[in-house]
Structures are given as C-alpha cells and as structure tokens.
Amino acid sequence: MVSVQGKSDLTIITGDMGGGKTTTGVRKLIDASGINKFPYKQNTNIKLFANLHIFGVRYMYLPLDKLIEYMNVTVNGLPINHPDAIPFIGNGIYLYDEGSQGANARESMSSDTMVIQNLVTQSRKRKLKIIFISQDVRLLTWEIRKLANEWIECERKNKNSPIITLTVKKVGRNTHSFDFNGMSTWKYFRSNELHPLSNARLAKAYERAKAGN
Amino acid sequence: MANVGNTDELWEQLATQEPVKTDDSSNGDSYSDDEQSLEDYERDSPNLSDLQYMIKTLSPDFKDDVYNLLVKARLSPDTFKPLLKILVNDEIRRNRRNNKSIAKTVAKVYTVLTMALDGKHIIDLLEAFGSKADSSDLDAMNRGLGLGG
Numbered sequence: 001m002v003s004v005q006g007k008s009d010l011t012i013i014t015g016d017m018g019g020g021k022t023t024t025g026v027r028k029l030i031d032a033s034g035i036n037k038f039p040y041k042q043n044t045n046i047k048l049f050a051n052l053h054i055f056g057v058r059y060m061y062l063p064l065d066k067l068i069e070y071m072n073v074t075v076n077g078l079p080i081n082h083p084d085a086i087p088f089i090g091n092g093i094y095l096y097d098e099g100s101q102g103a104n105a106r107e108s109m110s111s112d113t114m115v116i117q118n119l120v121t122q123s124r125k126r127k128l129k130i131i132f133i134s135q136d137v138r139l140l141t142w143e144i145r146k147l148a149n150e151w152i153e154c155e156r157k158n159k160n161s162p163i164i165t166l167t168v169k170k171v172g173r174n175t176h177s178f179d180f181n182g183m184s185t186w187k188y189f190r191s192n193e194l195h196p197l198s199n200a201r202l203a204k205a206y207e208r209a210k211a212g213n
Numbered sequence: 214m215a216n217v218g219n220t221d222e223l224w225e226q227l228a229t230q231e232p233v234k235t236d237d238s239s240n241g242d243s244y245s246d247d248e249q250s251l252e253d254y255e256r257d258s259p260n261l262s263d264l265q266y267m268i269k270t271l272s273p274d275f276k277d278d279v280y281n282l283l284v285k286a287r288l289s290p291d292t293f294k295p296l297l298k299i300l301v302n303d304e305i306r307r308n309r310r311n312n313k314s315i316a317k318t319v320a321k322v323y324t325v326l327t328m329a330l331d332g333k334h335i336i337d338l339l340e341a342f343g344s345k346a347d348s349s350d351l352d353a354m355n356r357g358l359g360l361g362g
Contacts, residue, residue: 024251031250038248047224056233060224075221088223168255175266178258184247187233 008147009129010120012099014137015154020164021133023182024154025095026054026189028131032093033057036184047092052193054095062094064102065198068115089119090126098195099132100139108141117143162186267341272334280325287332297326 011028015021029050030036034043035057048059051067062070070088071080078085096102096116103116120143123130134140137151153167162183168176197205261269275281279300288296300322305315328334 027251031252036248037250047228053231055231058228058230060228073223075223086221088221166251166254174260174262176255176258176260177266178254180249180251180254181247190234 008120008123008149010123010144010148011129011131011150011152012137012140012144012148013131013133013152013154014135017135018156018159020154020156020182021135022052022097022189022191023164023185024152024166025097025131025133026050026052027180027182027185029054029059029093029095030057030185030188032129033059045091047090048095049089049092050095050097051195052095052097052189054189056188062089063195064112064115067119068112071115071119087126090128092127093129093131094119095131095133097133097193099134099144101195101197103132103141103144105139105141108143113141117141120144120147156182264341268338271337271341275321275325280321283325284328284334286329287335288326288329290330293326293330297322300326 013021013025015024029048032043032046033048034041042058044058048054048057049062050059051061051063053061067089073088074080074082075086075088076084080087102112104110104113107113108117119126119128120130132140132144132148137145149171151169153169155165155167156163157165162181163179164182165177165179168178272284275284301315301319304318304322305313308318
C-alpha cells in the first residue's frame, strides 16, 4: 500500500477480482444514506450518485455519458461559473466503479478522462465525495492517485467466506485494518454488472480490426 | 457533508429507487442489516502507527511459544535442516489425531526457520526502526530548511 497525501475528499478502493471492492464501495454509500441504521430512513440531504445500479436507496444512476451530460447543470439555474451557482452533481457522494474506465492512466489526456479530472479537482467546491473502485491503483490516472485522501485495500482471504478484510489508510491518520461481513451489503447491488465500452469506442476498434484483416 | 440546496427538482425527477434484490440464496440473521458502519468498524479497530502495522504484518503470531521464540533467535545455517526435521516430526506426532495437513506443517515450520535464519527477522525489524528514525531526522531537517516534511 502506497502512502496517501491528497487533500480532496476522494477515496480509492482497490483489491483483486472478487476481493470485495464493490461491496465496500456500496457499503460506504449505504452507510452515508443512513438506511441501515436506526431510524432506517434515508438522509435526503445527501445526494447519492453511482455508475452502477443500486437497490433499496434513492440514488441517481450516473454512468460516464450522463455525468458529462449533467456536469455543467446547476440546481438554481445560474451558469456553472457563477459564484452563487449550486452544481447539480454535488452535495453528495459519487461511487465510480471500474475507475479505470473513464479515468484510465493510459488515457489521461482523453476528453472523458479530462471530465473526471475536472470533477475530482473541484470536488470540494461541489461538496462531492468521490469513491473510485479499481483493481489496481496504477490503472487510475495520476491526478486521482495524487489527490486521494483515503485508500482502502480489500482482501477476501477465503473466497468462500463473506468476510472482507479492509486496510484503510487516510491522510494524517494511522493505518487501520479490520474485517466486516459483506453479506449484508450484497442485496444492494449486483456483483456481475458490466461497465461496457461506449459504442463509439467499439465502432472505432471494429474499424481498425477490420482494416487490419 | 454540508447541507446545501437540499433536494432539488431535477434530482426528484432523475433519482430512482428500486427494491432490494431478493433472488440471493443467502438467508438468516447474517443477511439482515449490519448497523455498524465501516467508520464504526474502523474506529473500533486497533489504532496502529504505520510502523506498528508493518511490524504486526511482518511478525505473525504462530500460536506456539516455541515458534514465537524461534523467530527472534539467530539460527545458524548448519542447524537449519536438522531443526526443520525435528520440528516437522514433532508437529506431525503431536497432531496425528487431528489429521493435520503435512504440507501446511512443513510450510509453517519452514517459514519460522527462514525468519530465524541468521537472525534475518530481527535484522529486518531493526532496519525498519532505523529507516523510521532516519526519515524522522530527514523530516526535521527539511522543516528546518523550510522544505516541508
């Protein structure tokens, strides 16, 4: 685990396939919603966004294309660069699964990665906490790695057990390691949900492959 | 998280809520909601410094006084093989009734002895302490030079 030094409210969750990354990310979202704790009511002051489907909570499904669509939309109708503008994507938590799609280290100069970088670097102004999930931290673009203030490494020592071991590293805090039972979180998402490449990317790849044959 | 704007009209239109999935084969109490948040778990977990965490990771508890003592020993290479043989035989004899895996036993004893070989484990820990002290000195020096740290 590498040290974290960022100042943004940005969490990176890493781990092997089946290691409990998505479970941990969804659990953080559910914890923030308050529905799993007395009085079991969702906290409506925090907007929940996720690029995967979540069940049992009120949230907005926000894949990359939707994120780009609503990036500059404001709640109070003011232009996004107005000092009093309240961004629509803000005042909440955004769970971004498969962070290497959209924030890929090897595509750091692409237009979609730029959108994510803009979101991350100005997350404080949006009052937005962002949680990135990735199999390896090096798959994520440098800005995200640099700005993260929390790093969670997930591990399932026994693949037949729902117990997930987390090693949490936060800026200015000691490392914590603890286990939790992932089973109570599984009902809130589907572990096999795919995050496909866009049709435009597939079409481009198809054209290249076709030209090569 | 600060409360700004509360919920808005666009949010009301776009946010959705679907019932929790019920097609999972899991059942029983363990499937019910866990009221402790991850932050609660984190707060209750041991508050270890990075160095303590590293030492804890490097120094597993072998649940055996002899093994826990051995990893702190300085084992000479010529005693490695005989000791490996003695300890494996002893462990197998003691666990004959438990049907314990021989491979696991050999791996465990081998781990203990390689840690103890030439006092490597102790040297590793001392080096870690040393590097920690070095980095603290460097930090202090950087602060003195106004370089942060």
